[in-house]
Amino acid sequence: MHFWRRILAFSDSGASSPELRRAQYAELSRQVPLMYLIVIINMVMLSFTHAGRAPWVLTVAFPVAFTLICTFRAIKMMLARRTNPSDEVIVRALRTTVLLACVMGVAISNWSLLLFTYGDPYLKGQIAFFTGITIITVMTCLRPMRQIAPALFLLVVVPTLVFLGLQEHTVFWAIAVNMTLVMGGMIVVMQRSQSDFRQRIEKQIELDAQHRQLQALNDAVRVMANEDSLTGLANRRRFFEHLDRHIEDCGRRDETFALGILDLDGFKPVNDVFGHSVGDQLLREVARRLLEALPQDALLARLGGDEFGVILPDAGSDEELELTCRQALEALSPPFVFQEGSVTVSATCGLARFPKAATTAHELFEKADFALYYSKQHDRGTVTLFSDEHEEAIRRSAAVAQRLRSVQPEEAFHLEYQPIVDRDGRPLGFEALARWEDPVLGRVSPDVFIRAAEQAGLIGDITVPLFRRALEAVRSWPEELKLSFNLSAFDICSHKTMSALVAEIEAAGVAHDRLMFEITESAIMQDWTRATVALRGLREKGILVALDDFGTGYSSLSYLRRLPIDRIKLDRSFIADIEREPVARSILATISSLCHSLGLQFIVEGVETSAQLQILSQAGVTGYQGYLFSRPLPEEGVSLYLAEWRSRSSGGRPAEAQTLLSTRKTAAPAPAPAIVAAPGRSQ
Structure with missing residues (x-):
């Protein structure tokens, strides 16, 4: 067992990596068939010159058997070039090559020395030449294997040199000395060649590794450039x-x-x-x-x-x-x-x-x-x-955007004001609503021109002059009345627009606590950080903030705690069917109670019927807005509305009847209104 371990250790390729063993195998698969061909030709020539002198076993049987073995091995090695063998197969093939080289080297050496005794001086010289050239051929063709040259020197060259040294003629002594020097030099050359081969392959392995790393890096970069890192989807x-x-x-x-x-x-x-x-x-x-x-x-x-x-x-x-x-x-x-x-x-x-x-x-x-x-x-x-309907809407929006660029906001737009009242109908303030009557386009819905202005980057140019006009109007109102003015996400997140609005307030001299800026939940959510920073800045100046259209966006109780707000306005869609939905009434009462606990004003929009008013009042709602009290009024209609309210209040009429009467007297046909920079909303 110990002997076989030594044999296996000796026959090992000596390669430190699978890549080096694969390179040795590839080199041998190209060289070994050529080596066998040269050896067979030399053997046939030597057998031919000794025919009739030596026994047929030496001149026919052995050469034929050896030729068959060599041909089989050569064909097998040539076929191996077309395959991609495993590392296990390569290790076995390399061991077999080393062992066969040693065995066949000894066999050829002994065969040639047996023929030596049957030849004349010329034939003996041919045998010496055959032995030397065959050994050089084998060493050269098997140079990737570091064991071959030393093994053949010990197993073939040394016995041959001893044999030649025992001959009587001095020519054979000279051949032995010459062979010793040549073979020694060949061993040194083969060892250096094998070392160079190893270094070249190891360098190639290193370059291949670097190439794979670079390829992996390129693949990673390609993935990063084309793949979303969070979900793994295409980016x-x-x-x-x-x-x-x-x-x-x-x-x-x-x-x-x-x-x-x-x-x-x-x-x-x-x-x-x-x-x-x-x-x-x-x-x-x-x-x-x-x-x-x-x-x-x-x-x-x-x-x-x-x-x-x-x-x-x-x-x-x-x-x-x-x-x-x-x-x-x-x-x-x-x-x-x-x-x-x-x-x-x-x-x-x-x-x-x-x-x-x-x-x-x-x-x-x-x-x-x-x-x-x-x-x-x-x-x-x-x-x-x-669809085609959307195509037409895009064309209208494009026409609106083009028209917006050519008009002066101060001249093109005007404001209407809708009262916000308490449960007795007493006015708490007015909400300013933008309107556009264009000579080219006609009456343009607020949700259309506001979205077009936002997309064109013109919303700030509309917001500031309209707010200036609203400030002029509020100066003529009683001190207890507040102005509600709507801001879009573009407004609240624009430092330029917010600074301009604050400057207008200072120039108008209106008390900050009379002003209420309304902003929708969806507008806040477009940029939560910048929006909340801007709202806190308004609160620090004493300006009030309302959360508009509550119940239509991303309503969450956590917002009521985190947002700097003073008022909540429940969207009109929430109470549309409140007369027939008990659950909606319960939710309404809960929201009203919550706002009371948090110290927030609670306003319900879209109140249109007496039945709705009664339900809201029973739920504890204290602020209302809707057609039941008044449609949006032109600027000059505000003073008439307030005068009629004071007259009715002093006359002692029931509040609800008084407000209904006021609605009939003061209401004028108006389009479904919307606020500045709040697309899709109507009052």
Whole structure:
């Protein structure tokens, strides 16, 4: 057993790595067949010259057997070039090569020395030449194996030298000395060659490792450039690259596909309440659910924040397309359960078809984004496919934006004022509402021109002059009345606009506590940090702040604690069916009680019937706004309204009857009004 271990240790390739062993194997697979060919030719020539002199066993049998073995090995090595053997196979092949080289070297040496006794001086010289040239050939062809040269020297050269040294003729002594020197030099050369081979392969291994590292780095960079690090989805860059290619391919093949944009509803409150770590978990889970719900050939990407994009190659009919997207949205309905708590979100989707909606990536994305915006404004949590109706709305919006750039806000816009009253109908103040009667476009709805102004970056140019006009109006009102003025997200997050508004207040000399800035929840959520900083700045100056349209956006009780607000205004949609919904009345009473506990004013918008007023009064509501008390009034109508209120109050009529009478006398036809920079809202 110990003997075989030594044999195996000797036959080991000596390679320190699988890569070096593989290089040795590749080199030998090219050299060994050539080595066998040379040895066979030499052996055949030697057998031919000794034919008839030596026994046939030496001149025929042994050469034939050796030739067959060498041919088999040569063919096997040549075939091995076409395969990719395992490291185990390579180790066995290298060991076999070393052992066969030693065994066959000894066999050839003994064979040639046996023939020596049958030859004349010329044939003996041929044998000496054969032995030397064969050994040199084997050493040269097997130079990648460090054991070969020393082994052949000991097993073949030394016995041959001893044999030649025992011959009587001095020529053979000279041959022995010459062979000793040559073979010694060959061993040194072979060892250096093997060392150079090893160093070259190790250098190549190092270069390959560096190349793999560089390739891995390139792959990582490519992944970072094309993959969203949080969800593993395609990122915005890869999404638009894919979209461009898809448009080109479908345009060439005259095919259609759909582009969708999905936006989560209620995601930002998750970050605010639970923290960004839960928000990140939620985005990963949303991505996973969407991937499972969407078709396999769809490309889903995270475009940024809580917005996702999807390309649906085989969209089918409009009904099938909408059904596919609705199923994806429904996959988000079950609560997301995390260690920190349970989270429920929904999503809204806008779709656009290629080439019906647009033929370029930019236009297609814009159309899908418009459909998303439309869906969010009219029916959150649904799917909206861009249509001709939306195309017309875009044209109107573009015409409005173009017209906005050509008008002077001071001349084009005017304000109307809607009273905010207590339960007795006594005015607490007025909300300023923007109106635009354009000679070219006619009457433009506030939600249309406000959105157009925001997109064109002109909203601040409208807000400041309208606020200046409102300040002029409030100076003529009784001191106890407050002015409510609405700000958009663009206004509240613009340092320039906020500074201009504060400067207007100082110039007008109006007491700060008579001013109430209203801002919606959705506007605050667009940039929570900047919005809250701006609102706190207003509060520090004594200016009041109201949270408008409460109940329509991301309503959360945590906001009531964290936001710097003085008043809550419940959206009119909340009380639309309050006469028939007991649950709504209970919720209303709870909100009223909560506001009272927090020291917040509570105003309900959209009060239109006496039945609503009675229910609200029973729930503890103390502030009201709506058509039951008055429609929005022109500036000159405010003084008439106040005069009639004082007259009715002094006349001792019931408050409700008095307000209804006032409504009939003072109300004038008016469009469904909306506030400055609050798209979609009407009074």
